[in-house]
Amino acid sequence: MRHVLSILVENEPGVLSRVAGLFSGRGFNIESLNVAPTLEKEVSRMTICTTGEEQIIEQIIKQLRKLITVIKVVDLTHLQAVEREMVLIKVGAEDSKRAEILRIADIFRCKVIDVAASELTLEIIGDQGKIRAIINLLQRFGIKEIARTGTGALRRSMQFED
Amino acid sequence: MELTGAQVLLESLRREEVEVIFGYPGGATIDIYNEMSKYPFKHVMTRHEQAAVHAADGYARASGKAGVCLVTSGPGATNTVTGIATAYMDSIPIVVFTGQVPTCLIGNDAFQEADIVGITRPCVKHNFLVKDVKDLALTIKQAFYIARTGRPGPVLVDLPKDVMQAKIEYEYPGEIHMRSYSPHYEPNARQIGKVIDLLRFTRRPLLFVGGGVIGSNASEELIWLAKNLHIPVIGTLMGLGSFPGNEPLWFGMVGMHGTYAANMAINNADLLLAVGVRFDDRVTGKLSSFAEKAKIVHIDIDPTSIRKNVSVEVPMVCDCRRALKALRSEIDAAGEPVNWEEKHGDWIGKIQAWQKSQPMSYEINGSTYIKPQMVIESIYELTKGRAIIATEVGQNQMWAAQFYKYHKPRTLLTSGGLGTMGYGFPAAIGAQFAFPSSLVIDIAGDGSIQMNIQELATAVSYELPVKIVILNNGHLGMVRQWQELFYNRNYCSTCLHKNPDFVALAKAYGAEGYRIEKRENVKDVLKQAFATKRPAIIDVLVEPEENVYPMVPAGASLTDMLLV
Numbered sequence: 175m176r177h178v179l180s181i182l183v184e185n186e187p188g189v190l191s192r193v194a195g196l197f198s199g200r201g202f203n204i205e206s207l208n209v210a211p212t213l214e215k216e217v218s219r220m221t222i223c224t225t226g227e228e229q230i231i232e233q234i235i236k237q238l239r240k241l242i243t244v245i246k247v248v249d250l251t252h253l254q255a256v257e258r259e260m261v262l263i264k265v266g267a268e269d270s271k272r273a274e275i276l277r278i279a280d281i282f283r284c285k286v287i288d289v290a291a292s293e294l295t296l297e298i299i300g301d302q303g304k305i306r307a308i309i310n311l312l313q314r315f316g317i318k319e320i321a322r323t324g325t326g327a328l329r330r331s332m333q334f335e336d
Numbered sequence: 337m338e339l340t341g342a343q344v345l346l347e348s349l350r351r352e353e354v355e356v357i358f359g360y361p362g363g364a365t366i367d368i369y370n371e372m373s374k375y376p377f378k379h380v381m382t383r384h385e386q387a388a389v390h391a392a393d394g395y396a397r398a399s400g401k402a403g404v405c406l407v408t409s410g411p412g413a414t415n416t417v418t419g420i421a422t423a424y425m426d427s428i429p430i431v432v433f434t435g436q437v438p439t440c441l442i443g444n445d446a447f448q449e450a451d452i453v454g455i456t457r458p459c460v461k462h463n464f465l466v467k468d469v470k471d472l473a474l475t476i477k478q479a480f481y482i483a484r485t486g487r488p489g490p491v492l493v494d495l496p497k498d499v500m501q502a503k504i505e506y507e508y509p510g511e512i513h514m515r516s517y518s519p520h521y522e523p524n525a526r527q528i529g530k531v532i533d534l535l536r537f538t539r540r541p542l543l544f545v546g547g548g549v550i551g552s553n554a555s556e557e558l559i560w561l562a563k564n565l566h567i568p569v570i571g572t573l574m575g576l577g578s579f580p581g582n583e584p585l586w587f588g589m590v591g592m593h594g595t596y597a598a599n600m601a602i603n604n605a606d607l608l609l610a611v612g613v614r615f616d617d618r619v620t621g622k623l624s625s626f627a628e629k630a631k632i633v634h635i636d637i638d639p640t641s642i643r644k645n646v647s648v649e650v651p652m653v654c655d656c657r658r659a660l661k662a663l664r665s666e667i668d669a670a671g672e673p674v675n676w677e678e679k680h681g682d683w684i685g686k687i688q689a690w691q692k693s694q695p696m697s698y699e700i701n702g703s704t705y706i707k708p709q710m711v712i713e714s715i716y717e718l719t720k721g722r723a724i725i726a727t728e729v730g731q732n733q734m735w736a737a738q739f740y741k742y743h744k745p746r747t748l749l750t751s752g753g754l755g756t757m758g759y760g761f762p763a764a765i766g767a768q769f770a771f772p773s774s775l776v777i778d779i780a781g782d783g784s785i786q787m788n789i790q791e792l793a794t795a796v797s798y799e800l801p802v803k804i805v806i807l808n809n810g811h812l813g814m815v816r817q818w819q820e821l822f823y824n825r826n827y828c829s830t831c832l833h834k835n836p837d838f839v840a841l842a843k844a845y846g847a848e849g850y851r852i853e854k855r856e857n858v859k860d861v862l863k864q865a866f867a868t869k870r871p872a873i874i875d876v877l878v879e880p881e882e883n884v885y886p887m888v889p890a891g892a893s894l895t896d897m898l899l900v
């Protein structure tokens with residue numbers, strides 16, 4: 175099962191390789207990893223998407239907590255959380271297909287951020303379902319390049335019982 | 337008070353009450369060595385950096401204090417890796433200081449530059465590169481704090497040369513607090529209650545103890561619990577000595593080369609009290625049949641140990657000593673009259689019967705060779721369990737575990753997790769510095785001893801009475817045993833027919849050398865060698881193709897033992 179882990183770390187050199195090394199050294203999966211400073215300049219937030227059986231996920235979380243530079247680890251999977259990823263997609267767009275692509279972009283509330291004679295670059299923000307859907311739809315026009323930020327996520331302020 | 341980085345380092349070591357530093361100098365650490373004589377500790381120069389780390393590790397295991405090591409940059413630093421990984425696998429507190437090229441050259445492939453922080457990252461508890469002298473004192477404080485607390489382990493501090501030369505107003509932090517590191521020691525009262533309930537309602541409890549009992553100094557509490565509740569005790573290799581090996585409730589080591597009684601007990605117990613163990617594959621054998629009939633209570637300071645390999649009924653993340661102490665207080669407080677002796681009597685009887693049917697033994701007849709097991713028994717008889725025993729790795733290590741009875745914790749120094757050949761001798765040297773008047777013996781194989789034999793020079797120059805008993809079988813015995821049993825006797829690269837003359841070698845270094853070739857001489861010569869004040873090699877020519885039994889083949893169930 176896919177889990178989204180939100181991790182606060184000391185923002186110091188080497189911290190990324192400690193975390194990445196933990197995953198590679200112990201054979202854990204990383205689907206995506208995203209890291210940037212928080213408002214507190216000594217602290218960064220990492221969001222890691224990973225997959226594995228429950229016992230593996232438990233090990234991943236414990237092993238992360240054991241790293242000296244990790245301050246906090248939260249598994250957002252069992253909480254209510256908001257989750258977004260941004261993707262830039264450069265798609266082939268000859269005149270004949272351009273209108274169709276723009277219509278799809280509109281439906282998915284994407285922005286067109288670069289235009290050329292036969293290509294468009296779109297910016298998409300959404301959860302994994304939305305991103306999978308639009309990539310699927312655009313594939314038949316020919317996706318030339320793609321850049322993804324990886325998932326960022328936060329716990330919802332209000333947690334309701336299911 | 338304004339100090340240079342080198343002085344800050346040494347002054348801080350003094351405040352950490354360091355007594356001995358094991359090290360080897362080089363260009364990147366000359367500034368530190370230049371100040372060394374002004375400080376009260378002893379610097380021990382080994383002949384190889386790997387040995388310096390093992391010596392610091394042996395010192396730490398024997399004394400319970402943190403071991404300290406100082407080496408130069410580049411090759412000096414990379415030579416420490418095996419020692420660091422050895423300490424990491426066995427949770428031993430050491431702090432390793434490495435020299436580094438000046439900060440302005442880092443990343444330039446400078447002469448003798450190695451990214452030792454990067455190289456050691458997966459085998460340290462933590463490591464630091466100090467880029468600014470103003471961070472130095474705090475980093476040292478943190479290094480010792482991290483190495484000693486929680487689940488102990490090695491910490492490395494990388495020290496660029498310019499940082500050692502820079503000046504700073506010195507101040508050493510007192511207490512420190514780290515928001516990202518605060519080990520949890522206290523047991524949870526509810527969990528303690530659950531354990532007590534389990535103890536009341538089970539009939540076949542078994543204490544299964546490991547290195548965590550020794551690391552947390554919990555032996556006294558363990559002995560109380562076992563004796564008062566009449567619970568039999570078995571241990572991992574790392575747990576030997578945590579419970580007296582000469583007590584009737586002790587049933588020996590468990591696992592691949594464990595005793596018949598211990599392995600049978602673990603798979604027949606209905607309650608397994610696992611204290612300070614991590615369920616390593618050499619201990620559990622086939623996981624699906626491990627302790628099948630037991631509810632498992634797992635006490636360990638490291639949360640990652642729990643449920644890593646086996647699922648448990650009652651997990652307890654806390655200090656082993658405090659957990660055992662809390663159990664004791666609960667039992668004392670409950671004051672209800674359980675007749676534990678009667679409740680567990682049948683169970684103990686059953687284990688005793690297993691022990692009687694298959695005691696630790698070996699074939700003596702049909703061969704005129706000295707049996708290696710016999711040598712270990714003689715060492716035990718001569719020392720009455722009062723020596724500090726270090727081992728190398730292989731058959732020698734297993735026989736030392738099986739045939740010597742460890743009466744006290746911290747009297748067996750052995751590389752359990754990593755299985756590092758070449759560990760024992762330098763570890764024995766380290767232990768001798770912690771206990772100058774104790775008899776320290778390295779039980780060695782003729783293969784392993786050659787991995788750090790150069791340390792004879794260290795032992796001779798510091799006049800250490802360390803003894804090396806080589807169980808010389810002319811083979812890399814343990815690997816040969818596997819080849820014999822599982823690879824059609826294809827003895828590829830395991831024969832050591834061109835060994836050096838170890839007696840002459842010892843003498844060349846200025847140590848004493850003895851050779852034993854006949855059974856009847858074993859005891860006398862050992863006795864003579866143990867009595868000298870000088871380092872000595874005792875080269876014992878033993879049965880060349882003896883095997884270690886019992887043996888659970890890798891991946892088999894603990895009860896599927898090959899017996900003598």
Ligand SMILES: Cc1ncc(C[n+]2csc(CCOP(=O)(O)OP(=O)(O)O)c2C)c(N)n1
Nearest residue numbers: 730731732755757781782783784812813814
């Ligand atoms: C550094 C290292 N290299 C290789 C091994 C693999 N190994 C395990 S036991 C062993 C044989 C050890 O031979 P020896 O020291 O003669 O001891 P014996 O088994 O004969 O008692 C070897 C090569 C190891 N444990 N450590």
